Amino acid sequence: MPRYKLTIEYDGAPFVGWQRQDNGPSIQGALEDAVFAFCGEHVAVHGAGRTDTGVHALGQVAHLDLAAEKPVDTVQAAVNFHLKPNPIVVTEAAIAPADFHARFSATARRYRYLILNRRAPPALDRGRVWHVPVPLDAATMAEAARLLIGRHDFNSFRSAACQAASPLKTLDQLDVARDGDLIRIDVGARSFLHNQVRILVGTLQLVGRGQWSKQDVADALAARDRTRAGPTAPPQGLCLMAVRYDLAAAKHADIAVDDDQQEE
Amino acid sequence: MPRYKLTIEYDGAPFVGWQRQDNGPSIQGALEDAVFAFCGEHVAVHGAGRTDTGVHALGQVAHLDLAAEKPVDTVQAAVNFHLKPNPIVVTEAAIAPADFHARFSATARRYRYLILNRRAPPALDRGRVWHVPVPLDAATMAEAARLLIGRHDFNSFRSAACQAASPLKTLDQLDVARDGDLIRIDVGARSFLHNQVRILVGTLQLVGRGQWSKQDVADALAARDRTRAGPTAPPQGLCLMAVRYDLAAAKHADIAVDDDQQEE
Known part of the structure; x- marks a missing residue:
């Protein structure tokens, strides 16, 4: 089960923040939905920082696991395609070690x-x-x-x-x-x-x-x-x-x- | 008839460009409307550069004449008030010489x-x-x-x-x-x-x-x-x-x- 590290840019204005919540659209939710639209997998996307409502990011980092290994360029392009028209883009995708955690491994x-x-x-x-x-x-x-x-x-x-x-x-x-x-x-x-x-x-x-x-x-x-x-x-x-x-x-x-x- | 020099910032996205036109909102038109709302005068606002549709400005310059002299801070604040909610603001207002022309005096x-x-x-x-x-x-x-x-x-x-x-x-x-x-x-x-x-x-x-x-x-x-x-x-x-x-x-x-x- 390969682990992917994503670097993410977003305009925080239209979102309730990073974290999926009941009261409105979140960046995490938009990413999880885009991954599902791309490959049909319900994944958890873990972010390095839980930015609040309206806070922006140029270099947020997150990780997720997919059932089957796919080329990183495919993951990036497909997730970006399904993120539209949200002001969120994956600026980089990479394979990460199995014990990499976007939040807890951050130094x-x-x-x-x-x-x-x-x-x-x-x-x-x-x-x-x-x-x-x-x-x-x-x-x-x-x-x-x-x-x-x-x-x-x-x-x-x-x-x-x-x-x-x-x-x-x-x-x-x-x-x-x-x-x-x-x-x-x-x-x-x-x-x-x-x-x-x-x-x-x-x-x-x-x-x-x-x-x-x-x-x-x-x-x-x-x-x-x-x-x-x-x-x-x-x-x-x-x-x-x-x-x-x-x-x-x-x-x-x-x-x-x-x-x-x-x-x- | 005092002449005012305005420095103007705008997001060009929602406009047909600087110049007043029939086919949509212009920056010049929004400024002229804001001046009218402020003092009831129909003035021509002359810009230094006729930016096209979608082009932005951090330092556009324009001039206009008012019938009566008003403090520059009042002109700036009142025009900015009436410009809302357009993404246009006057960042500076000053009295200019009578022969100052935003377009033709620019060096x-x-x-x-x-x-x-x-x-x-x-x-x-x-x-x-x-x-x-x-x-x-x-x-x-x-x-x-x-x-x-x-x-x-x-x-x-x-x-x-x-x-x-x-x-x-x-x-x-x-x-x-x-x-x-x-x-x-x-x-x-x-x-x-x-x-x-x-x-x-x-x-x-x-x-x-x-x-x-x-x-x-x-x-x-x-x-x-x-x-x-x-x-x-x-x-x-x-x-x-x-x-x-x-x-x-x-x-x-x-x-x-x-x-x-x-x-x-």
């Missing part, structure tokens, strides 16, 4: 959050950015962001609905950079708590407005209390850029610590 | 064309890129592009419908660069012939596929015959990035040469 995830920081709302990038009309000081946001890098108890930065057993996470990257009217926030970690990236962004944005100092961010982290951090930034600015796998490292015992992760 | 225009060069169609960038599934050699495209820089008779690179009296244009920039699956083509000139950028892209793409040599491109230019150049690339990959004005230079006699320009 790093990278998200990008885009803030459009200008008076006028977006036209061309509507649905892809968070529009913040008041001026944000990106340099100070970048300084505050550095306080959050590293291994911390991120209890202040996860939603009440987060099911992860432990709020301990290691944030490897939290870069804030301005490019004209756009502020780009690049975030990397092995795994994230539920809504963690969006709460980090919502908090840094308070610093950018001058409402919060860097010390306020340090205090929010230390408080380990969701009510002490900033608001959850809206989903449309968020995009899952890439998921990394390092199959040798994945077997290392330390990795099990975060296995209960619940993604953005 | 440089910059377009960007995006090709998504991978097997899978776009999901997140649907409607923003031209999908070319066969591999393109961007480095060779960049070399061929350099043959087209400078002042030439671009008769091979304009549509049959082009109304410009002269096919002589000076191409200042034609850069081709790959960034992952995206090929970015940046094009700059004082003004362009109708469909010039899209025919340049359609031609370079033949070089990228290996179907044309660099010499074929030189021959197409020398032929001064539209049937000798490549196809017109589709509109959705094209975006008007910026229009430059240099009011001192605009008064220079040499500039009149291209006054009959017809934009993309």
Whole structure:
């Protein structure tokens, strides 16, 4: 029973999120339906990150098993054909080892959050950015962001609905950079708590407005209390850029610590 | 009668193009309607470039005259309010000199064309890129592009419908660069012939596929015959990035040469 690894791009706007749910169309559901339309098999498609309603992906990764081995190019083309007209495409398909798991084998995830920081709302990038009309000081946001890098108890930065057993996470990257009217926030970690990236962004944005100092961010982290951090930034600015796998490292015992992760 | 200069961003997909026409909604028409809704004046909004159906803009420029002077922030906010729900926004409004003309005072225009060069169609960038599934050699495209820089008779690179009296244009920039699956083509000139950028892209793409040599491109230019150049690339990959004005230079006699320009 061959296992396939798919890399997937989607526009999150019309979906309730990655995960199949009763209340509307999901990316997982659309993929499972497309696989069924292609080969008549009812499969489970397991994703690396359970992106929320409206969150986008350029490099989501998922795995599935098919009864019979088919060429990867056939799998990619057929699934893409049956995904139409959904804004979801498989950008790559590959054969994976039998013990590969898109979620549990992942060793790093990278998200990008885009803030459009200008008076006028977006036209061309509507649905892809968070529009913040008041001026944000990106340099100070970048300084505050550095306080959050590293291994911390991120209890202040996860939603009440987060099911992860432990709020301990290691944030490897939290870069804030301005490019004209756009502020780009690049975030990397092995795994994230539920809504963690969006709460980090919502908090840094308070610093950018001058409402919060860097010390306020340090205090929010230390408080380990969701009510002490900033608001959850809206989903449309968020995009899952890439998921990394390092199959040798994945077997290392330390990795099990975060296995209960619940993604953005 | 104060003159206003507006910088405008739009998603070209739902429009018949910049210019007001009988066969569907135009960006110019939406702007003129929004100005009327705001202040009750029937004005003409003059654009720097008459973008075609489906072509986008991040930095279109237009001018209009109002009977009474109003603060630029009021003009911007009110026009944006009345533009909703069109994917058009005024990103900047300024008072302009009485002899400023968005089209005729322009001293440089910059377009960007995006090709998504991978097997899978776009999901997140649907409607923003031209999908070319066969591999393109961007480095060779960049070399061929350099043959087209400078002042030439671009008769091979304009549509049959082009109304410009002269096919002589000076191409200042034609850069081709790959960034992952995206090929970015940046094009700059004082003004362009109708469909010039899209025919340049359609031609370079033949070089990228290996179907044309660099010499074929030189021959197409020398032929001064539209049937000798490549196809017109589709509109959705094209975006008007910026229009430059240099009011001192605009008064220079040499500039009149291209006054009959017809934009993309």
